[in-house]
Amino acid sequence: MRFSVRSVISTTVFGLSFAAGPGLLVAGADGQATRPTTVRALGTPSHQGAMRAGDAIRLRIWREPDMSGDFTVGADGVVVLPQLGSLNVTELPLDSLQRHLVSAYSVFLRNPSIDIILLRRVNVSGAVRTPGLYQVDATVSVSDALSLAGGLSADARENGIELRRNGSRLVASLSTASRLADTPIQSGDQIFVRQRSWVSRNAGVVAAGISATAIVVASLLR
Numbered sequence: 195m196r197f198s199v200r201s202v203i204s205t206t207v208f209g210l211s212f213a214a215g216p217g218l219l220v221a222g223a224d225g226q227a228t229r230p231t232t233v234r235a236l237g238t239p240s241h242q243g244a245m246r247a248g249d250a251i252r253l254r255i256w257r258e259p260d261m262s263g264d265f266t267v268g269a270d271g272v273v274v275l276p277q278l279g280s281l282n283v284t285e286l287p288l289d290s291l292q293r294h295l296v297s298a299y300s301v302f303l304r305n306p307s308i309d310i311i312l313l314r315r316v317n318v319s320g321a322v323r324t325p326g327l328y329q330v331d332a333t334v335s336v337s338d339a340l341s342l343a344g345g346l347s348a349d350a351r352e353n354g355i356e357l358r359r360n361g362s363r364l365v366a367s368l369s370t371a372s373r374l375a376d377t378p379i380q381s382g383d384q385i386f387v388r389q390r391s392w393v394s395r396n397a398g399v400v401a402a403g404i405s406a407t408a409i410v411v412a413s414l415l416r
Contacts, residue, residue, distance in 0.1 A: 244283070244284050244285065244286060244287055244288065244291070245267055245271075245283045245284055245286075245288070245291065245312060245381065246267065246271075246284060246315070246381040246382055247267050247268060247269045247270070247271060247284070248266065248267060248315035248327065248329075248381070248382075249266070249267045249283075249312065249313060249314055249315050249329065249381050250264045250265060250266045250267065250273075250312075250313040250315075250329045251264070251265045251267075251273055251275065251283070251295075251310065251311075251312055251313070252264045252265075252309075252310070252311040252312075252313055252331070253265065253275070253276075253308070253309070253310060254308070254309035254310075254311075255299070255303065255306060255307070255308050255309075256306070256307035256308075258303070260276065261276040261277060263276075264313065264329070266329075267283055267284070270282075271283065271284035271285070275295075277299070277302050278295075278298050278299070288312060291312075292310060292312075295310055296308060296310070311331045311333075312331070313329040313330060313331050314329065314330055314331070314332070314374075314379070314380070314381045315327055315328070315329055315381055315382065316328055316329075316330050316339065316374075316379065316381075316382075316383055316384070316385060317382075317383070317384040317385070318339060318340060318342065318343040318384075318385045318387075319343075319384060319385070319386055319387075320350075320356075320386040320387035320388060320389070321346060321347045321349055321350035321351065321387040321388065321389045321390075322340060322343040322344060322345065322346060322347055322350070322387055323343065323344030323345055323346075323347050324343050324344040325343055326343065328342045328343065330342065330374060331374075332373065332374045332375035333373065333374075333375065334373070334374060335370065335371055335372060335373055335374070336355060336368050336369065336370045336371070336372050336373075336374065336377070336385065337370035337371065339374060339385060340355075340370065340385070340387070346387060347387075349389045349390055350387050350388075350389065350390070351387070351388045351389060351390045352370070353367055354367065354387065354388030354389075354390075355367065355368040355369075355370065355385065355386070355387050355388075356368065356385070356386045356387075356388065357377060357378070357379055357383060357384070357385060357386075358383065358384040358385075358386050359380070359382075359383045359384070364378060364383075365377065365378070368385070
């Protein structure tokens with residue numbers, strides 16, 4: 195599989211950005227010299243851990259639609275990728291996993307152009323229209339993640355978006371404009387939207403009750 199374009203690898207790994215650069219000349223599969231892929235990490239955040247079951251790897255390989263797609267990590271931590279077969283991805287840090295995938299695919303593809311995005315499984319719940327588990331990548335905003343769940347419901351408290359982990363609240367108020375990569379979110383975390391208070395959700399009922407009470411009190415004072 196031979197491309198006429200120069201090899202360019204642009205990647206995002208849930209907050210990790212990578213760019214490919216030139217390397218030393220080595221022998222390719224056809225015996226001709228070629229340049230192996232080298233990967234440079236840009237701004238690696240310390241809070242990102244390894245992938246977990248339910249996460250996914252999104253591959254976009256130029257001119258290789260049969261090798262492109264989203265591939266989910268199974269309950270055993272194994273993902274099955276085109277050409278590479280089964281790979282236990284829960285045992286590798288994200289930066290090591292990224293390098294492994296790029297290196298592995300460079301064996302099959304000469305001068306490849308590859309986009310690799312690691313998708314985290316996040317639980318979006320609370321006052322949203324369709325709560326559930328969703329696979330998201332770090333380049334999207336909190337608002338985009340909420341949109342996957344149908345957006346905020348009518349009784350949602352817009353300034354009450356929380357980040358939770360294992361039942362504990364990590365962030366009390368997430369900004370909808372924040373990128374997920376700029377938050378401490380990890381795989382398996384929960385984005386929880388609180389409801390508005392009963393009074394604010396039932397202002398009409400409260401107003402009617404107050405009016406009725408005022409009328410009763412006024413009648414008693416006559």
